[in-house]
Amino acid sequence: MASALEALVAKAVAIRDESCAKVEPPLGPLPDPLPLNVTSIPAMVLTAEECYITESDPIVITEKIARGELSAVQVTKAFLRRAALAQKLLNCVTELLWDRSIARATELDEYYKKTGKTVGPFHGLPISSKEHFSVKDRYVNASFVAWVNNKVSQDAHVIQVMENLGAILFARSTQPQTIMHVETETILYGTSVNPYNRNLSCGGSTGGEGALLGLNATPLGMGTDIGGSARWPAASNGRYGMRPTANRIPMRGLVGPNGGAESISGAIGPLAQSRRTMEYFFKYIIGSKPWISEPGLLAVPWRESPLTPGKLKIGILWSDGVVKPLPPVARALKIVVDALKRGVPGWDIEIIDWEAKDHAAAWRLTSELYYTDGGERVLDLLASVGEEQLPLTKWILTDNPYVKKQDIHSLWDLHMRRDAYRAMYAEYWNESGKLDDHPADVIICPAAPGVACLHGTAKYWAYTSQWNLLDYPGAVFPVTTVDQALDTPEVGYEPMNEQDKFFYELYSPEKYADAPVNLQVVGRRFDDDVVLQAMKIIENALGRDS
């Protein structure tokens, strides 16, 4: 068995390496030894033009292409080279799509030259996706060694839609074993690391996209999120990421072992260099009415500026009552609240404390909903080629006390408990408007107990999974970075429980040097547009054009 497994691993690695080797011109040598923080390396290895392009806001890139100031080929080559560099530094790519992306970019440039027009709002913008999105005529292994030879014949629907809008798929990226860690380690590709500090994880499960973003090696990555998988890696790398309400963005063509399981819904979400890029992602995909060809999607239109200037009520979840946010995160919350209290023109902002409502129970329920077959399909697939379970797979699956194989009636009961929790939370949210008939518009909360985590320690997702259970949209944005002077450990803190203790004892700021600190904005179901508008106002409060 071992050698069959090794052969499969070798094949996947060879595909990756051959694809990266196509990049022209080849990359020059890297500094040796590498620093922990590699974010300054691109400036040493890439051309000034490549750095200029790849460090621009994605929407600015499309505007320049639309004005003829940049070509799609030029932009695509810049990102291909930067992604190849990211692979060398961070081990975050599973495949670069040189031939496909250059061919498409050439086609777009020719169309533009001939007509003077763009094919759509993303004309010429390179985009990347997590490996388990289907890509025409490519292998899709979904991180399973057993699926290394699984070739697919069509692009995932969301890739089709984005390419119809002018985007160019240029890279595919790493994700963890079973795609159910919020870090990124597999038997196939090893561990992906964080560009700000290679001792830290780039997050997961859309970790490769997170690392690419952190090194500015992609303008826009596409991930999935059933417990934090788009938000956690975006947050770990100081960028933007969102888990929208389920079934708004096309889902057809994701490869995974649990097809037909519907107890908790995953969603595709963007990881991006700017808030505006996420907004465009939703606005134009939803504007294309993808439900016409994918009948599981919801015909909920995207609203431009759903919040009317005037009162804006924001709840602050300082802690979920299970794991207390660590000093950098607590400080980020204060930075944002102080900024909001100083005010934003046009908005009458009211800040309220948002108490956690049974978030511990929510986590138990969520992890029970993840694997209603007790994880059998996943475990069988691993076992079929002798692929060993990595520690974080054991943590969420075989060692998770809430995972069990359901029968039909226990499954129905589980759904009723889930729905009762959702109903309770909806009522709780409505209560925030009891006195003024204006319930909270959004909540601001941590994206995780801490910042990017030490490898192997991401054992608490409930600051993100909480909103998956409720099917509420959540989006993360950068606030600050770990400050060695300000983010000292809380002296004399008495942990609330074992999980809290684990994170408290692990923490000291020097371990997390240079790590970005993000926060999360959460809205009610279908208020995806509200979340992104509120984030704009919050970023304005922080002095940023958003």
Add this chain to the structure above:
Amino acid sequence: MASALEALVAKAVAIRDESCAKVEPPLGPLPDPLPLNVTSIPAMVLTAEECYITESDPIVITEKIARGELSAVQVTKAFLRRAALAQKLLNCVTELLWDRSIARATELDEYYKKTGKTVGPFHGLPISSKEHFSVKDRYVNASFVAWVNNKVSQDAHVIQVMENLGAILFARSTQPQTIMHVETETILYGTSVNPYNRNLSCGGSTGGEGALLGLNATPLGMGTDIGGSARWPAASNGRYGMRPTANRIPMRGLVGPNGGAESISGAIGPLAQSRRTMEYFFKYIIGSKPWISEPGLLAVPWRESPLTPGKLKIGILWSDGVVKPLPPVARALKIVVDALKRGVPGWDIEIIDWEAKDHAAAWRLTSELYYTDGGERVLDLLASVGEEQLPLTKWILTDNPYVKKQDIHSLWDLHMRRDAYRAMYAEYWNESGKLDDHPADVIICPAAPGVACLHGTAKYWAYTSQWNLLDYPGAVFPVTTVDQALDTPEVGYEPMNEQDKFFYELYSPEKYADAPVNLQVVGRRFDDDVVLQAMKIIENALGRDS
């Protein structure tokens, strides 16, 4: 056991009878013997004013109340008396709500007197619902003898919303055992019959509402539909009924044994005296944003006139390829097609033939999805008090070869087969626009193989359940009535299969004397508003103001 069961039945019947006895003034004697067609009886038993009120369009009633020309109490009393008469003639009521509805009507009249205003668009309109909708402080048995003592403490959410909009709940009506026949017979209340011909069924499962409508004893009834249960009884009684896309209308507070089962979704739909009444039902309920308090609902807005004058493409499903529509239904299709071909001002109508696409497979899949626990919960509940299975319960459940108890993996596989069928049908629908980039706007098809059926013969629902599987909205409207001269049996027809043979051999027009003939308009998922607008255009083609 038998006497415990009898006591429970007696209790349910006593509740019904006592509630009907409250009606004032008491009803006078009925003709003896009763004719088969009892639609002329109300004019003999009720006052001219009561007849005038109850035979008005529901929207006209609300307009008159809003102008002070009628009072809510006057209207409510008229419908209470007519519903009490319907109970005597058709056995279709489980409870009249005299005290509650008169109290509410009085309150509304006082509000109007004081302010000159209405509380909402349904101000003063009496409405009724199927028994398994929760009603505050009343018993809800969901047709199970075992649940006769099940008292609930809150109104169903949709009742709350409708009452907030000004409506008055005044009656509750019969439904079949297990609420899974498209006729209406229970151990508790016996058999409900059709006002046009008491030898025929009023349909089901929202059969009591169908019968009330057919006798003009309710302006607007609320039903549920997971296989045709709102449309079939509306069609059997020559009225309007609709099954909207799931999760648009509030569902909280329906009582049934299969909570947490999500493989196929039921939906609440209106049964009404006019198309416009259904439109108002959706427009105002959805306009109230019920998803704010019931988080399972979809934030899909209602569109006024989503179809733009110009091209309108209508597919005609002449037969589903399994059971051929009987002569009155085939004639109704021709009537409508001929009318549409004559044209409607403002619309360029194109009629295309719509071929059935594996509708037999769809029915197998649908009936497998109904009872993923093999019907155990239902059967246990029946057995708990020794309630015997009625023949149509056996037909859909214990004798149904597709019903089986699933395990988690077979359930997932079933969901994938369902989703594959949905994806196939979406693509098929899109193909109807291949040549002109204008796919069909709606389909017109039968609501059933025939008209209101002889008691115990409703053994084919697939003209309605087809659209439940796809989660497409479908709405029925009246076209004609059975014509003894025109609707003669097709001579020499060779049935396609056993089911087809059953309906073909059963048919002769004299058995179905006076039965209304309805048809169905079907649209794509979320095109509920398109369906109702298309129905308006179709009714205009038939020379009706709609």
